[in-house]
Amino acid sequence: MMIYLQMLESNEDKQKFEQLYIVYRGLMFHVAMQLLSNKQDAEDAVHQAFLSILECFHGIHEVRSPKTRSFVVIITERKAIDILRKKSRAQTVPYDDLIGGVDIPLPGDHGLSDAMAQLPARYREMLLLRYDNGYSTREIAKLFGISPDAAQKLLWRSKQALQTILDKEGINI
Amino acid sequence: MKTFSFSDQDLVLASGNVRESLLNVLPSPSDCNHMFSQAFEETMAPVLKESYQKQKKHSFLRSIAAVFLALLVGTSMLLAFSPKTRASLTQWFREIYQNRIIYQYTGDQIDTPIPSCEIGWVPEDFSNPEIYQDESMFSAMYLSERRAALVIDYYFMFDGTALDIQFDDAANIKEEPVSVNGLPGTLYLCSDGSESSTLVWHDDENRTEYTINGFLEESEFLRIAESIRMIDP
Numbered sequence: 001m002m003i004y005l006q007m008l009e010s011n012e013d014k015q016k017f018e019q020l021y022i023v024y025r026g027l028m029f030h031v032a033m034q035l036l037s038n039k040q041d042a043e044d045a046v047h048q049a050f051l052s053i054l055e056c057f058h059g060i061h062e063v064r065s066p067k068t069r070s071f072v073v074i075i076t077e078r079k080a081i082d083i084l085r086k087k088s089r090a091q092t093v094p095y096d097d098l099i100g101g102v103d104i105p106l107p108g109d110h111g112l113s114d115a116m117a118q119l120p121a122r123y124r125e126m127l128l129l130r131y132d133n134g135y136s137t138r139e140i141a142k143l144f145g146i147s148p149d150a151a152q153k154l155l156w157r158s159k160q161a162l163q164t165i166l167d168k169e170g171i172n173i
Numbered sequence: 174m175k176t177f178s179f180s181d182q183d184l185v186l187a188s189g190n191v192r193e194s195l196l197n198v199l200p201s202p203s204d205c206n207h208m209f210s211q212a213f214e215e216t217m218a219p220v221l222k223e224s225y226q227k228q229k230k231h232s233f234l235r236s237i238a239a240v241f242l243a244l245l246v247g248t249s250m251l252l253a254f255s256p257k258t259r260a261s262l263t264q265w266f267r268e269i270y271q272n273r274i275i276y277q278y279t280g281d282q283i284d285t286p287i288p289s290c291e292i293g294w295v296p297e298d299f300s301n302p303e304i305y306q307d308e309s310m311f312s313a314m315y316l317s318e319r320r321a322a323l324v325i326d327y328y329f330m331f332d333g334t335a336l337d338i339q340f341d342d343a344a345n346i347k348e349e350p351v352s353v354n355g356l357p358g359t360l361y362l363c364s365d366g367s368e369s370s371t372l373v374w375h376d377d378e379n380r381t382e383y384t385i386n387g388f389l390e391e392s393e394f395l396r397i398a399e400s401i402r403m404i405d406p
Binding site for chain 1: 179181183184185186187188189191192195196197200201202206210212213217220221224225303305314321322324369
């Protein structure tokens with residue numbers, strides 16, 4: 001059993017990260033450019049995203065799947081926003097929790113999905129990584145470069161922000 | 174107590190819808206043909222090399238975990254004549270990796286809501302708990318000015334649920350079997366205080382797993398754990 005598993009995984013997974021890199025790096029650059037409008041910064045964001053993805057790479061099962069595509073986009077968006085914040089330190093910028101990120105059309109359920117799509121990028125990213133991609137808060141902490149406690153608090157704030165939108169728009173789930 | 178009008182399952186469905194909307198507004202990966210700079214390719218070369226090494230290491234560690242699982246399953250076969258032990262083994266099992274421990278749970282979903290609890294004692298520097306509870310889990314987070322947050326959770330154990338404990342450096346973690354009000358548990362104690370420690374224990378009869386995570390002394394972990402009283406609905 002031990003030998004079988006070793007062979008299976010080395011054949012299946014040997015080049016998975018490389019496949020991820022080849023398939024998605026262009027899309028990741030596109031996402032980063034939407035937020036940064038600067039090629040060098042956008043490439044920096046893609047590089048930072050791959051460094052983070054490498055830490056939680058074992059959580060990816062299929063390279064060519066909508067969830068994996070969404071995952072790489074989310075991480076790239078996060079890294080692009082981090083670069084945006086660092087570069088704009090001298091200017092007035094929204095508190096990170098309020099930055100919108102990629103503009104997502106409302107899914108159209110007039111309920112929880114629409115509310116989630118309206119959240120600032122940081123909260124939306126946390127909820128998608130947690131509930132769509134299934135990452136633990138500890139793994140998300142590594143992806144975001146924050147402490148596990150900060151990730152736990154961010155999850156809490158994300159849900160609170162979601163509830164605030166629901167209450168404001170009078171939506172009952 | 175703060176509660177939300179949505180459940181975790183609601184969030185799973187909603188996040189899937191948001192993911193679709195997000196992907197619909199982006200081009201296909203095959204349509205994105207940026208010519209990356211030489212500098213970028215050079216910075217990515219060592220990252221790709223590291224990915225091969227991580228993947229080989231991960232494969233090896235999964236093989237080791239498979240051996241542990243095989244031993245555990247083999248043990249359950251030897252204990253087939255003890256129904257109580259078999260019941261314990263089929264409810265959860267543990268996968269051990271170098272810097273990670275995963276508790277996997279089995280069993281049918283539980284229809285009754287998880288009960289509330291009273292936490293009788295926490296260290297005096299912790300206060301103002303933020304509490305979240307839904308049908309299958311309870312979570313309380315206490316804050317302190319002196320230490321990082323203390324988190325107390327408990328969950329129902331059933332198919333599809335798992336507890337994933339990750340360490341920054343397993344060499345600093347000491348694993349100790351403990352007993353919490355007669356229930357078996359394990360304390361993963363960080364010896365040098367560089368990362369938080371975790372206490373896990375299971376109530377197999379009520380199919381509930383408990384965790385306490387924080388920067389605490391062993392005595393504090395056990396005192397908090399033994400002060401938890403479930404409240405009948």
